[in-house]
Amino acid sequence: MSGSPPTGPDANTGAKQIDVLELLSAILRHKALIVLCTLLSSAAVMFYSATKEPVFNAEGRVALDSGGFQSGFLSEVAVLSPVQPPESKEAEILGSRKLVRMVAAHPLSTDGPEFAQGLGIGLSIKVDDFDRYWPEASILRRFTGGSVPNGSLEMELLQPYTDPWTHRIELEFLAEGEVLARSSRIAEPETIRFDPNDTEPIVTMFGRRYKLMITGTLSGRKFGVTLRNLDATVGDLLSRLRIRETSRGSGVLQITYSDTSPSRAQRFVNRLAEMYVAYKHDRLAAQAGATEAFVSKEIERIQGELDAAEDEIVKYQEANETPVLPEVAKAIVEQQSSLTLELARLRLTIRAHELVAERLQDPEASLMSLAGAIELDPLLQSLFQALQKVDADAAELA
Numbered sequence: 001m002s003g004s005p006p007t008g009p010d011a012n013t014g015a016k017q018i019d020v021l022e023l024l025s026a027i028l029r030h031k032a033l034i035v036l037c038t039l040l041s042s043a044a045v046m047f048y049s050a051t052k053e054p055v056f057n058a059e060g061r062v063a064l065d066s067g068g069f070q071s072g073f074l075s076e077v078a079v080l081s082p083v084q085p086p087e088s089k090e091a092e093i094l095g096s097r098k099l100v101r102m103v104a105a106h107p108l109s110t111d112g113p114e115f116a117q118g119l120g121i122g123l124s125i126k127v128d129d130f131d132r133y134w135p136e137a138s139i140l141r142r143f144t145g146g147s148v149p150n151g152s153l154e155m156e157l158l159q160p161y162t163d164p165w166t167h168r169i170e171l172e173f174l175a176e177g178e179v180l181a182r183s184s185r186i187a188e189p190e191t192i193r194f195d196p197n198d199t200e201p202i203v204t205m206f207g208r209r210y211k212l213m214i215t216g217t218l219s220g221r222k223f224g225v226t227l228r229n230l231d232a233t234v235g236d237l238l239s240r241l242r243i244r245e246t247s248r249g250s251g252v253l254q255i256t257y258s259d260t261s262p263s264r265a266q267r268f269v270n271r272l273a274e275m276y277v278a279y280k281h282d283r284l285a286a287q288a289g290a291t292e293a294f295v296s297k298e299i300e301r302i303q304g305e306l307d308a309a310e311d312e313i314v315k316y317q318e319a320n321e322t323p324v325l326p327e328v329a330k331a332i333v334e335q336q337s338s339l340t341l342e343l344a345r346l347r348l349t350i351r352a353h354e355l356v357a358e359r360l361q362d363p364e365a366s367l368m369s370l371a372g373a374i375e376l377d378p379l380l381q382s383l384f385q386a387l388q389k390v391d392a393d394a395a396e397l398a
Contacts, residue, residue, distance in 0.1 A: 054133045058265035060255040060273050061246065064090055087245050091253055094276050095243035097234055102279075103271050104233045106160040115282040121271050124161040124233050125210075127153060128224040128260050151216030153223050154263070158202070158209040161227050169205065169225040173218040181205045237268070299339050 027034070064087060093099065102112045105120030112120070131149050153171075168184040177196030182189045183206050194201035199214050228236070242256040255272060259265035 054260055055258050056133075056260070056262040056265050058257050058259070058262065058269045060269040062094065062253045062255065062273050062276060064251045064253065087249075087251060087253065091243045091245065093279070094253055094255070094272070095238070095241055097238060099272065099275055099279060100237050100241065101230065101234045103268065103275050104230060104237060106157065109160050113282070115278050116275065119271065119275055119278060121267060122157055122160075123237065123264075123268065124228055124230060125155055125157045126226040126228075126261075126264070127155050128226070129153070130222045130224060133260065133262075149216075149221060151214070151218045151221060152263075153215075153218060153221075154213040155225060156211040156213070157227070158211060161229060163227070164229055166229075166232065167206075167227040169227070171223045171225060173221050175219055176217070179203075241272075295339065295343060299343065302335055302339060 102116040102120060104123040105112055105116070106122045106124065107118055107120050109120055110117065129152065132152070165185075170182045172180045172182075174180055174191075177194050179192045179194075180189055181192060186206055190205060192203045192205060194203055194212070200211055201214075202209060202211050204210075237257075240258045244254055244256075246252045246254050255269050257265050257269050257272075259268070
């Protein structure tokens with residue numbers, strides 16, 4: 001008599017036990033291969049970590065100014081109103097190739113606009129500290145128990161780099177005041193000597209002059225120097241740069257830049273923000289100059305029309321013996337008066353602020369003399385009066 005196959009939750013218990021046992025048996029049979037794959041994977045990860053360039057991030061923030069003319073005749077002229085562009089447009093300007101190129105340019109370069117002269121920091125030269133930041137040295141210190149070196153080196157190229165190719169130099173400080181330089185393009189190394197007491201010596205290597213900015217003791221240290229043309233430098237900087245708004249509608253742009261040197265990353269972010277401010281001031285100054293030229297031109301034009309209208313009025317009065325003023329002449333007179341008053345108001349405001357700036361230099365200037373120099377709103381006027389009363393009370397107590 002044949003029985004039926006078992007059913008229920010315990011029906012596959014034997015099969016499951018057999019599968020687990022077979023799995024364990026297979027692992028034990030191939031344990032050598034598994035251990036070998038694990039070791040190879042660990043070695044590959046360690047090799048990648050040891051050869052990967054270090055990356056340091058520097059961040060900065062720029063607050064956008066939304067001020068502008070709020071009232072007066074000029075606010076009605078749309079083409080002259082300094083309306084703040086959207087944040088996205090300002091972010092494009094801040095991260096543009098033009099602005100980054102001005103930052104990366106050599107301080108002696110005269111290719112950029114006038115406001116950017118001398119603001120470039122010469123990023124065509126890049127110095128990497130192999131002994132401090134690079135992974136090979138970190139791994140070696142971990143196994144040997146060594147400490148992080150304290151000395152540092154910065155370099156400045158004393159003339160713009162115009163070669164189309166990249167030039168790499170390895171510097172090895174043999175002793176105080178002696179450096180061995182090896183070039184990627186010149187077979188023979190050069191030995192450079194300088195005064196060890198000079199912290200900013202000027203040296204010549206492979207036909208170019210450099211200024212070394214040395215901090216601490218560099219004996220036995222190695223540094224890598226990379227020279228690139230300006231176009232290659234700008235392309236590399238843009239690939240490491242990110243500009244974004246901190247939050248929608250905040251009016252604050254965040255600059256994030258990555259580099260193999262933390263000091264160079266911080267220097268680039270700071271100078272990029274300074275260059276943006278200088279660019280914005282130059283742009284607003286150009287707009288203000290255009291506004292003044294436009295207003296002056298309009299005044300001259302309307303003055304000519306007014307003179308012509310006055311001649312017509314005189315002729316009309318002589319012909320009809322009646323002092324009637326045409327409507328066109330009235331409109332021209334009103335427009336001329338409005339422009340003249342607006343221009344006078346602008347000049348008086350400028351002079352008043354100049355007077356306040358002059359009085360601020362005088363430590364004996366009273367508060368009310370400063371308050372009376374410009375027109376204040378009631379809140380500021382009451383604040384100045386309260387400060388004057390406090391000064392008077394203090395004088396009586398003294």
